[in-house]
Amino acid sequence: MKKTKIYLGLAVLAVASIILVAADHIDAPATTGTTADIADFYGFEPTVGSDNTVFVVDIQSSVLPELAYGEFDENVLVEINIDTDGDLVEDKVIQAIPRDGRMYFFGPVAPAQTGLNSEVLVDSPLGDVEISGNTAITETTTNGTKLFAGPRQDAFFFDFFQFNAVIGGMAPGGFKTAAEAENTFSGANTMSIVVEIPNSVIGNTTATNALGTPVYKTWVTTNVKQ
Amino acid sequence: MKLYNIKTTFLSVLAVAALASCSNDDDMTMEPTPMGTDFSGTYTQADHMGRPGINTVFSADINGQTNVKNSFNRTIPSQMNAQFQAGFEARLEQYHDVYAELLGFQPEDVNYETNILGLDATTLTTVLANDALDVAPDMPTTYFNGTQVLTGRALADDVIDISLTLLFGGETGARFSGQDTNNDGNADLPRLTSDGVALTATLSTSFPYLGAPN
Numbered sequence: 344m345k346k347t348k349i350y351l352g353l354a355v356l357a358v359a360s361i362i363l364v365a366a367d368h369i370d371a372p373a374t375t376g377t378t379a380d381i382a383d384f385y386g387f388e389p390t391v392g393s394d395n396t397v398f399v400v401d402i403q404s405s406v407l408p409e410l411a412y413g414e415f416d417e418n419v420l421v422e423i424n425i426d427t428d429g430d431l432v433e434d435k436v437i438q439a440i441p442r443d444g445r446m447y448f449f450g451p452v453a454p455a456q457t458g459l460n461s462e463v464l465v466d467s468p469l470g471d472v473e474i475s476g477n478t479a480i481t482e483t484t485t486n487g488t489k490l491f492a493g494p495r496q497d498a499f500f501f502d503f504f505q506f507n508a509v510i511g512g513m514a515p516g517g518f519k520t521a522a523e524a525e526n527t528f529s530g531a532n533t534m535s536i537v538v539e540i541p542n543s544v545i546g547n548t549t550a551t552n553a554l555g556t557p558v559y560k561t562w563v564t565t566n567v568k569q
Numbered sequence: 570m571k572l573y574n575i576k577t578t579f580l581s582v583l584a585v586a587a588l589a590s591c592s593n594d595d596d597m598t599m600e601p602t603p604m605g606t607d608f609s610g611t612y613t614q615a616d617h618m619g620r621p622g623i624n625t626v627f628s629a630d631i632n633g634q635t636n637v638k639n640s641f642n643r644t645i646p647s648q649m650n651a652q653f654q655a656g657f658e659a660r661l662e663q664y665h666d667v668y669a670e671l672l673g674f675q676p677e678d679v680n681y682e683t684n685i686l687g688l689d690a691t692t693l694t695t696v697l698a699n700d701a702l703d704v705a706p707d708m709p710t711t712y713f714n715g716t717q718v719l720t721g722r723a724l725a726d727d728v729i730d731i732s733l734t735l736l737f738g739g740e741t742g743a744r745f746s747g748q749d750t751n752n753d754g755n756a757d758l759p760r761l762t763s764d765g766v767a768l769t770a771t772l773s774t775s776f777p778y779l780g781a782p783n
Binding site: 377385397420465477478535564 | 595606607608609610611612613614615616617618619621622624625628638639641642643645646647649652664667668671672674688696699701702703704705706707708709710717718719720721722723724725727729733737743745747756758760761763764766767768769770771772775776777778779780
């Protein structure tokens with residue numbers, strides 16, 4: 344690449360990076376600041392050797408004042424997609440959607456159709472839970488699944504302002520030292536949906552990660568009512 | 570939904586409820602979904618997330634593409650590699666060009682180096698363009714802890730430092746980590762393998778695991 348192109352590239356990077364934030368917070372113009380903006384997604388064993396898997400979906404963020412934060416939107420359907428055969432097409436979905444102060448969960452079952460359009464799987468209810476305020480309210484369903492929905496601390500951590508300087512070519516030294524760096528998300532909240540589900544309820548998987556370990560291949564989507 | 574649809578749905582729900590209450594079948598079990606709650610309609614995908622930071626870090630309108638970040642969020646994972654891998658690899662090289670310039674080198678002299686997992690640029694961006702989070706049901710969870718990788722993402726995992734190490738760490742994982750190469754007490758190489766911050770939020774060992782809001 345020639346030098347002139349590089350300077351142009353730097354300028355483009357700098358402009359493009361102004362609104363960049365983090366894990367998935369504010370990742371694209373069309374969703375930024377909306378009630379459908381995914382902030383983060385986690386999947387983990389709650390304790391070593393547990394037979395459950397926990398999914399955490401964070402929607403919205405209070406990290407910047409102009410962003411939507413504080414209430415789940417009844418027009419936004421959250422879907423946790425689970426691929427169990429490694430073709431990156433969802434074989435099971437868990438859905439969550441709020442109505443009148445409660446979060447309703449459906450699945451995990453095969454969706455009526457895969458892809459970009461969804462309907463609520465009303466024939467496969469999982470359970471529901473009152474949307475919490477500051478104190479967590481949880482429910483456990485008859486199949487042993489724990490449910491939560493409400494505001495929580497955003498556990499993401501990243502010096503996002505310095506990241507923008509780095510990719511913008513304005514930080515010759517790169518990131519700051521631990522003594523100087525600041526977690527941009529310190530003090531931020533997010534609207535969390537948490538599901539702890541027995542692996543037996545999801546079912547077996549034949550998908551594997553890059554090292555051959557059996558895994559669920561998972562992703563979350565938000566879907567807006569048309 | 571138009572108003573008449575809402576009314577029709579409401580009436581049909583009432584009819585079902587009336588039928589149910591007339592039933593003599595004592596074995597009938599009520600579904601937990603309350604009657605009268607309307608979940609009808611079609612919902613169209615707006616946002617997508619698998620691994621942390623993929624769209625933020627790798628999607629960019631380069632090589633003549635437009636609207637890449639929005640497109641990424643509306644693409645099903647099985648089509649992501651075909652649509653985005655080449656752009657991701659170009660973006661990865663673009664990040665290295667930024668530091669070539671800052672270090673006083675020609676861009677072609679500072680390129681991505683195969684990382685600690687042994688992944689070259691094409692392989693790494695292929696893995697990342699398939700944007701799903703691998704979650705192992707029967708293994709301890711770690712995004713990467715030095716020996717185990719890709720078994721999920723726990724709340725305290727430092728996914729940014731891991732990602733930076735895989736992108737800029739080269740074969741040792743510490744290629745650009747603020748080294749003082751001439752021992753003058755100052756860093757001579759940029760610090761790109763860690764952002765320097767740690768978890769500050771409160772976590773809990775019990776469900777729902779995240780701390781009460783601030």
